[in-house]
Amino acid sequence: MSIVVDSVSKRFGDFVALDDVSLEVRDGSLTALLGPSGGGKSTLLRVIAGLEQPDAGRVLIGGADATFEPPQRRGVGFVFQHYAAFKHMTVRKNVAFGLTIRKRPKAEIDARVDELLRLVHLEGFANRYPAQLSGGQRQRMALARALAVQPRVLLLDEPFGALDATVRKELRAWLRRLHDEVHVTTVFVTHDQEEAMEVAEQIVVLNDGVIEQVGSPRDLYERPANEFVMRFIGPVAPLGERWLRPHDVEIILEPVRGAVEATIDRVIHLGFEVRVELSLGDGDSTWVQTTRGRAEELELDEDQTVWLRPAEERAMEPEPA
Amino acid sequence: MAYLSIVALIPLAAVVVRSTEGGLDAFWTAVTNDQAVAALRLTLTASLIVVVVNAVAGTLIAWVLVRDEFRGRSVVNSLIDLPFALPTIVAGLTLLAFYGPDSPIGVNLAFTEVSVVLALLFVTLPFVVRAVQPVLLELDREMEEAAESLGAGKRTAFLRIILPNLLPAIIAGGGLAFARAVGEFGSLVLITGNIPFETQAASVFIFSQVESDNPIGASAVSVVLLVVALVVLLFFGWLSKKALRHEE
Numbered sequence: 001m002s003i004v005v006d007s008v009s010k011r012f013g014d015f016v017a018l019d020d021v022s023l024e025v026r027d028g029s030l031t032a033l034l035g036p037s038g039g040g041k042s043t044l045l046r047v048i049a050g051l052e053q054p055d056a057g058r059v060l061i062g063g064a065d066a067t068f069e070p071p072q073r074r075g076v077g078f079v080f081q082h083y084a085a086f087k088h089m090t091v092r093k094n095v096a097f098g099l100t101i102r103k104r105p106k107a108e109i110d111a112r113v114d115e116l117l118r119l120v121h122l123e124g125f126a127n128r129y130p131a132q133l134s135g136g137q138r139q140r141m142a143l144a145r146a147l148a149v150q151p152r153v154l155l156l157d158e159p160f161g162a163l164d165a166t167v168r169k170e171l172r173a174w175l176r177r178l179h180d181e182v183h184v185t186t187v188f189v190t191h192d193q194e195e196a197m198e199v200a201e202q203i204v205v206l207n208d209g210v211i212e213q214v215g216s217p218r219d220l221y222e223r224p225a226n227e228f229v230m231r232f233i234g235p236v237a238p239l240g241e242r243w244l245r246p247h248d249v250e251i252i253l254e255p256v257r258g259a260v261e262a263t264i265d266r267v268i269h270l271g272f273e274v275r276v277e278l279s280l281g282d283g284d285s286t287w288v289q290t291t292r293g294r295a296e297e298l299e300l301d302e303d304q305t306v307w308l309r310p311a312e313e314r315a316m317e318p319e320p321a
Numbered sequence: 322m323a324y325l326s327i328v329a330l331i332p333l334a335a336v337v338v339r340s341t342e343g344g345l346d347a348f349w350t351a352v353t354n355d356q357a358v359a360a361l362r363l364t365l366t367a368s369l370i371v372v373v374v375n376a377v378a379g380t381l382i383a384w385v386l387v388r389d390e391f392r393g394r395s396v397v398n399s400l401i402d403l404p405f406a407l408p409t410i411v412a413g414l415t416l417l418a419f420y421g422p423d424s425p426i427g428v429n430l431a432f433t434e435v436s437v438v439l440a441l442l443f444v445t446l447p448f449v450v451r452a453v454q455p456v457l458l459e460l461d462r463e464m465e466e467a468a469e470s471l472g473a474g475k476r477t478a479f480l481r482i483i484l485p486n487l488l489p490a491i492i493a494g495g496g497l498a499f500a501r502a503v504g505e506f507g508s509l510v511l512i513t514g515n516i517p518f519e520t521q522a523a524s525v526f527i528f529s530q531v532e533s534d535n536p537i538g539a540s541a542v543s544v545v546l547l548v549v550a551l552v553v554l555l556f557f558g559w560l561s562k563k564a565l566r567h568e569e
Binding site for chain 2: 049050051070071072073074076077078080082084085086087088089090097098101102129130131142145146148149
């Protein structure tokens with residue numbers, strides 16, 4: 001189902017969490033709400049789920065106004081950062097919860113739960129309690145639980161935030177595959193730009209309660225709407241009056257028109273990638289990302305004077321602060 | 322262990338020894354004495370009622386104290402401990418003033434079986450409240466939100482999610498309340514009138530036996546109370562542990 005957020009505002013006391021936010025999420029898409037903490041992304045997700053009531057604006061799910069529907073009638077599956085496992089129930093009962101309270105026949109519940117446990121690779125854990133599972137397993141259980149009731153939309157609030165790096169990476173790829181299989185409209189919150197870029201088809205950048213930009217990962221990276229998005233969505237290198245991606249800066253050995261003079265402070269070899277740290281004439285420092293081949297070709301070394309120029313016209317003017 | 326022995330175990334053993342000084346026959350006679358049986362029955366029935374009522378009321382009070390914002394919440398919160406802080410004889414006096422013959426609201430419960438229950442309700446009030454409160458504070462609110470997003474209304478969420486998580490605490494608090502109720506003395510003396518076969522609780526019966534120079538009878542009934550309290554505490558402990566088995 002599609003989700004439409006229409007001019008939603010929400011404050012907590014004096015703090016403006018969402019300021020007139022409007023957003024459209026296509027049916028069947030996989031969208032990331034990305035931004036720094038306190039930017040309003042979790043609040044937006046909770047407003048969509050009905051766990052938070054907006055002060056103004058509307059939420060439409062599948063075209064119907066859901067603003068005043070309680071969460072239990074919205075048909076949303078919600079996954080929490082800290083799993084929100086029902087700790088007094090076994091994995092099986094956790095996953096079955098939504099179906100049990102709908103009083104579905106036992107055989108149907110059992111079949112559906114088995115199917116979901118297979119989907120999340122927890123077949124052997126049906127009779128364990130959440131306390132006996134690892135964080136990654138608990139989160140997969142929470143996902144199966146949310147999917148059990150066949151939600152119209154799946155909402156995940158920093159779903160991998162509490163997990164360690166390896167498990168997080170694994171679950172990201174897995175969520176992506178799951179979405180390809182299940183095709184339910186999915187929105188997840190993250191503060192990790194790499195996670196958003198890797199998993200989502202569409203990224204919504206939220207900061208200070210407003211949407212800074214909506215676009216595909218590539219759009220955001222290559223055509224950031226403003227300095228905030230540029231800086232948040234990837235590394236930046238200052239060059240004169242401009243901001244560029246460090247790999248969009250070209251190092252040349254001869255002065256040309258428009259190129260900026262710089263001195264190499266350090267050359268860091270990271271394997272395929274070589275990172276060159278430089279001082280600019282005006283005292284600013286910057287860095288450039290290049291390849292091993294290119295660095296060897298130029299014979300880059302410390303204290304060497306070089307010239308920098310934009311590799312392509314992708315630079316942007318910073319806004320006055 | 323030495324501390325435990327000096328303050329509790331050795332005196333307890335002394336009572337047991339004393340109760341059998343006249344031989345097992347004397348013990349049995351003392352325990353099966355009609356008045357003793359009536360007193361024991363009253364104490365146990367009243368204690369049971371009190372545990373059930375306070376399990377419900379205590380949970381509700383804990384709920385209100387944790388979940389509801391209202392003026393004077395911290396004052397009410399401190400008031401809960403009052404039955405712990407008051408000498409129980411004062412509790413008895415208070416109840417007599419309000420529910421006695423000169424009751425300002427015209428409800429005279431003095432010298433009835435109801436007064437026994439009333440006094441025990443008063444002195445055991447804090448147990449369940451204080452057991453449930455911290456658990457409720459720590460309870461993961463997201464569990465309720467998850468239940469709601471899965472289609473549960475407030476009532477279903479309470480019955481299926483919150484209550485099972487509070488149960489171990491309710492049981493533990495109930496066990497303590499029961500043990501306390503079985504042994505309660507001070508608050509009962511004034512308001513119940515201590516009418517044998519009617520409103521005389523076991524503890525008061527024991528006191529009357531001591532007064533009428535029957536130490537064997539007094540210690541025999543004491544031993545019964547002791548055993549009951551022990552069994553109940555063990556039983557509630559087992560129940561509470563069973564309700565917590567998922568945490569292992």
